Amino acid sequence: MNSLSHGGGMLNNGLPHWLGMLERMTGRKLVSVVGQAQRGREQAPVLPNGHDCRQVRDTKISSQEAANMEWRTCDGEGSFSALFELSLLESKGESFVPVMMRVTGGIAEPVETNGWYFYGDQGTLVGRGMLSLSLSKTVNSQTNSLPTPEELIEALPQVGDIIQNIWVALVIDFIADICHQPYQHYLTFRDGWRYQVAIEAIRQGTGWTQIAE
Incomplete structure (x- = not known):
C-alpha cells in the first residue's frame, strides 16, 4: 500500500481504473498530461499477512502495538x-478537452x-x-446537480455491487x-502501458507529457 516497489x-x-473509465465514458482518448503527486506518509508499521488491501484498511492497532512493530519508510x-x-x-x-483530476486519500473516506x-x-x-x-x-x-446519463446506467450490468458490475461489463466485452x-x-x-506513461509523468513532475493514442 505504501511502497512503490510493491x-x-x-x-x-x-489511476489506471479512473483513466479507463474516463476514456470509456467520454469516448475520447488521453493525449497529454501534467501533474504532481504528494507522498502520503513518511513511515508506517509493517502489518503481518498484508496481501489484501481490504484487510489492511480494516485492521486497527493500538499505539503500543505499533511501537513494537517493524517500521519502514514509505514512498x-x-x-x-x-x-x-x-x-x-x-x-x-485540433480539438482537446481539458480535464483536471484531484484525489486525496483520507484516514476514513x-x-x-x-x-x-x-x-x-x-x-x-x-464529476x-x-x-x-x-x-x-x-x-x-x-452549481446545479445533473442526473447520470441514462446510456451509462443502461450499459452497466446490474448483477451485484458496483465493483462486480464493472468486472462483468469487462467480461462481456x-x-x-x-x-x-x-x-x-x-x-x-x-492501454496499461499508456496509463503507466501518465503515472510516471505525474509522479516525476516532468511537465507536459504526450501520451500515444
Whole structure:
C-alpha cells in the first residue's frame, strides 16, 4: 500500500481504473498530461499477512502495538492532482478537452473534492467520486446537480455491487471480442502501458507529457 516497489501508491492503485473509465465514458482518448503527486506518509508499521488491501484498511492497532512493530519508510503517494487533455477519437489533434483530476486519500473516506473537472466554454462539469459518480454543472459560480446519463446506467450490468458490475461489463466485452461479435472497446495491455506513461509523468513532475493514442 505504501511502497512503490510493491505496487503501492495512489497512482498505481487508482489511476489506471479512473483513466479507463474516463476514456470509456467520454469516448475520447488521453493525449497529454501534467501533474504532481504528494507522498502520503513518511513511515508506517509493517502489518503481518498484508496481501489484501481490504484487510489492511480494516485492521486497527493500538499505539503500543505499533511501537513494537517493524517500521519502514514509505514512498507511495497518498494524493495527486493532474490536468489531462482528451481528444476526440477521430480528431487529428485540433480539438482537446481539458480535464483536471484531484484525489486525496483520507484516514476514513476521501475528501469531497475528489473527482473530475471538465472545463468548457460555458461552464465546468464536475464529476465527484471515484468508483461511483455524482454530476453537477457550474456556471457563473452557481452549481446545479445533473442526473447520470441514462446510456451509462443502461450499459452497466446490474448483477451485484458496483465493483462486480464493472468486472462483468469487462467480461462481456472480452467474450464478445474472442467470439468475433460486436463489442465495446475494453482495456488492453497497450492501454496499461499508456496509463503507466501518465503515472510516471505525474509522479516525476516532468511537465507536459504526450501520451500515444
